[in-house]
Amino acid sequence: MPFFPTFPQDADTNTIFGLCRERYAGWFDFSERLMRGPSPLTPAERELIAGYTSVLNACDFCFGTHTAIAIAFGLDESLLESLKGDIDRAEVPERMRPILRYVRKLTQTPSRLTQADADEVFAAGWDERALHDAITVCARFNFMNRMVMGHGIVAEPEKFMERGRRKAEDGYRRTADTETSKD
Amino acid sequence: MPFFPSLPANAGIGDLYGLNADTRKSMNDLGRVIMRGESPLTSAQRETIAAYVSKLNQCAYCYNGHAQMAVNLGVERATIERIVDDADAAPVEEAFKPILRFVKKLTLTPYAMTQADADAVYRAGWSERALHDAILVCCRFNFMNRLSLAHGLDPQAESADERARKMRYAQPES
Numbered sequence: 075m076p077f078f079p080t081f082p083q084d085a086d087t088n089t090i091f092g093l094c095r096e097r098y099a100g101w102f103d104f105s106e107r108l109m110r111g112p113s114p115l116t117p118a119e120r121e122l123i124a125g126y127t128s129v130l131n132a133c134d135f136c137f138g139t140h141t142a143i144a145i146a147f148g149l150d151e152s153l154l155e156s157l158k159g160d161i162d163r164a165e166v167p168e169r170m171r172p173i174l175r176y177v178r179k180l181t182q183t184p185s186r187l188t189q190a191d192a193d194e195v196f197a198a199g200w201d202e203r204a205l206h207d208a209i210t211v212c213a214r215f216n217f218m219n220r221m222v223m224g225h226g227i228v229a230e231p232e233k234f235m236e237r238g239r240r241k242a243e244d245g246y247r248r249t250a251d252t253e254t255s256k257d
Numbered sequence: 258m259p260f261f262p263s264l265p266a267n268a269g270i271g272d273l274y275g276l277n278a279d280t281r282k283s284m285n286d287l288g289r290v291i292m293r294g295e296s297p298l299t300s301a302q303r304e305t306i307a308a309y310v311s312k313l314n315q316c317a318y319c320y321n322g323h324a325q326m327a328v329n330l331g332v333e334r335a336t337i338e339r340i341v342d343d344a345d346a347a348p349v350e351e352a353f354k355p356i357l358r359f360v361k362k363l364t365l366t367p368y369a370m371t372q373a374d375a376d377a378v379y380r381a382g383w384s385e386r387a388l389h390d391a392i393l394v395c396c397r398f399n400f401m402n403r404l405s406l407a408h409g410l411d412p413q414a415e416s417a418d419e420r421a422r423k424m425r426y427a428q429p430e431s
Contacts, residue, residue, distance in 0.1 A: 077375035100286030185315035192260035
């Protein structure tokens with residue numbers, strides 16, 4: 075059950091933003107640009123980072139939603155399952171491993187990051203913009219995971235695939251617009 | 258030294274948006290809403306939460322600036338220092354303590370949150386909106402602390418006073 079007495083049982087992130095929707099226009103705009111705008115990382119790779127950050131934080135709701143989006147963008151289901159374990163396993167593309175290692179440390183022990191961690195990403199051929207974008211996606215999900223878990227939002231696995239498909243099509247800004255028109 | 262070769266040694270959060278200039282305005286707008294928008298929490302309380310979360314994440318860059326911001330808004334520096342040391346023993350009003358406990362847990366072990374944590378906040382007289390706003394400040398600093406730490410920003414590159422003065426969300430909208 076959500077921790078907020080006025081929330082319905084099946085509350086989701088739209089319910090949370092609905093508490094004062096007009097305030098959060100900047101967040102939807104930021105999210106769309108970050109997750110779908112121009113970047114050295116493909117939208118699917120950014121969703122992969124979203125899913126990995128969420129599984130590290132044990133946020134089932136965001137993990138389920140964002141892996142479903144990644145699947146809608148064509149990533150393999152077994153790759154997304156493998157995020158729950160060792161990212162050095164074969165399912166994870168070689169090119170993403172240094173980025174995911176950075177994301178893991180940034181999520182779990184952010185104050186321990188060093189120049190050597192960044193250099194490992196640069197040495198794999200990624201540029202500064204790529205690392206910056208990966209960092210910002212990871213930071214965004216450290217925000218969203220806590221927003222979801224702080225309000226006690228419950229994951230409903232049977233809804234993940236539909237939700238993922240919809241978000242893959244509509245993007246991050248559209249969801250907000252749709253909800254506004256419903257209000 | 259920042260981890261990014263193109264960033265200057267004294268880079269601040271503002272310089273990071275140069276890497277992806279598109280996102281700057283929306284992040285500033287969000288900062289203004291969360292930190293200074295209408296809320297059951299005062300701006301001083303929100304800056305105190307910002308400083309506390311930053312300390313829990315060991316982000317000196319954000320801690321220095323937001324502790325200073327709280328002081329500028331009338332919070333005693335000694336009070337901030339007591340909060341980050343042991344919030345339960347700090348000389349703050351009792352009603353604020355369940356909020357501090359909530360954001361500490363949400364920062365360190367977010368998956369362990371329970372209804373009882375929220376109920377402790379409501380029992381102290383706070384509304385859902387107050388808890389929502391506290392959660393959003395906590396979320397924002399779990400975001401900003403990671404942005405700062407992951408780019409290797411140098412906390413000593415400028416004084417806390419200067420950092421607080423430069424924070425865009427706290428300035429009038431242009």
